[in-house]
Amino acid sequence: MNPHNQLLTAYKQTAYPLVGHGKRNLHVLKTVLNEMDGDIESDAYGTGAVIENFQKKLADYLGKESAVFFPSGTVAQQIAMRIWCEQKGLNKVAYHPLCHLEIHEEDGLKKLHQIEPVLLADENRLIRLEDVLTMQENIACLLLELPQREIGGELPEYTELEAISAYCRANGIKLHLDGARLFEILPYYQKSAADLCRLFDSVYVSFYKGIGGIAGAILAGEEDFTKEAKVWKRRHGGDLISLYPYIVSADYYFDQRLHSFQQYFEEAKELASLYNQCHAVETRPLVPVSNMFHVRLPKEQLEPVLLSIYEETGVGLTTHLKKVDERLCSFEVSIGDQYAQVPKTALRKAFHMLDEKIREIVFREGKD
């Protein structure tokens, strides 16, 4: 058996998984539909109350003129880039080297839209104002991902965002927000979504991360922008006859979880501190700025250690391990509804075990 599968299998059987909202099974959708009237009509190719009302609700929430529901963020963001590039007559955008469009979309942006990305900053840090000010290339759009997921979910300060936004506006560069985890960062900034989105010309948010829906995304901006986005949505094959399974669940869990993000943020800081108290373990960021962080720890014999913790304490830490280098590996933590249900005694026991077992390994290795 593949060792990754072994960890995933064991994690799924734990009584107290620390990460996420729960299993991604059919209950997630059944729960929503059980509370809904079956006579509600489907949306039809982007029209109808079910889609139009939700689009209006999210446009208002994000403080934008208009919003369009998409089956995926991949479609939504490529389209945003395409619109801004066509408007400027320049097929060049800038983003982080670990941007979703760069590493998770099989080069759709290049192969479908012939848009060339300029990579700002490096893989280990955020894009800073300095990177934008010193950029050599002329670009149509700058995409910022908040938080920058692949480096653990880091964030620039709000004042730095303001400065970047002001520079872009002054220089005819559109600013796009990859807000896949927008809800997750508002407690840190202590801002409303509208306050944050005001700095951006276009905004994408996702409904299956912190919100915990089935799938789906919203792209928001001015009316002219979303009108064009709807045409591109059809071109991309994203204008389905019915998107309601995603919309009704996005709406349901949006209402249910929107006020829990402050709690997830506090819990993420608590859990990160537990990790950081373990020998040779460090989180990134050291103090989380959202509901997420990465954990880095010694690679050697880690899998059996985790499996023994899951079995003895019932606490599940992670489903996967990712190799960082010869010495270290890492995994991602994002807090959802499940963390609050974990008994503190089990949690303490699990972290006591983690600390002890890693000490043993490091000590043994040191002697060899």
Add this chain to the structure above:
Amino acid sequence: MNPHNQLLTAYKQTAYPLVGHGKRNLHVLKTVLNEMDGDIESDAYGTGAVIENFQKKLADYLGKESAVFFPSGTVAQQIAMRIWCEQKGLNKVAYHPLCHLEIHEEDGLKKLHQIEPVLLADENRLIRLEDVLTMQENIACLLLELPQREIGGELPEYTELEAISAYCRANGIKLHLDGARLFEILPYYQKSAADLCRLFDSVYVSFYKGIGGIAGAILAGEEDFTKEAKVWKRRHGGDLISLYPYIVSADYYFDQRLHSFQQYFEEAKELASLYNQCHAVETRPLVPVSNMFHVRLPKEQLEPVLLSIYEETGVGLTTHLKKVDERLCSFEVSIGDQYAQVPKTALRKAFHMLDEKIREIVFREGKD
């Protein structure tokens, strides 16, 4: 009120709508989920039992090596065209002037894939073998839509398809089937899906037409082809974390309706004959070859005539009218579960009224 809306509103209130399976409301999905175990796990970016099993089931049904589930036919077919064009190094495909890619996709094929279409035949007839044999351009792929929906759902004879297929194979042209209504034509050909699909290199089928699911499509072909299609699916933003709402409903209604298409076909012929018995009314084709056909009738004062029929007999004929020219309009009929539930007396009464009222109008106009 928009007169089209008036017809749609009135149709929705009729006791005996003649067309389709029923209302596209949340019941369609609730019915499926009520019968399913909530513990069934979601698919995850194209993996997992729920998607893999359905793909295998449809590959077997279509007689192809492999199949990929897509959120929409628009994504699936553009991708099929792209793969065949890249393989041949030639960005040119041929299809009918009223092909879905040409008239319903906002030029996605051209704007996302830079593929140039060659339009075969004209808007009023099918693509024939002769059109293929005399084609001047070199193309990578020929797309055939069976039945050709926009001209009423016509079909070439099977022997002609065989000849086209043989010519394409001999000349290095890939043959793609737009089988949005594939299930609907098998009773006419008296062939299995696999027998028909054997003539084609790639096949797309839809699950929200005759099958009556929520949305979604399958693209099938050889393993190498579907492997590439999965990469393009991700590029297009169609590789959602969860497609299961569409998959489980496609599977459910596939099983439920697959054996009803012979009945729909017989009923379509019966209903077309009722239309053709009315004065100045004609169906296209005259004798249907699937569950669908178009009805052409005098435009003048037709809307009040239909409204009075709906009101007096409870029979709903159509939700929309489309202008053909100054004299004629048309609408589409596709038979689903609802037709069998219409009492024959109500049906006879409705067609008696239609015939009489159109005679009155035509006679009155003749006198003016």
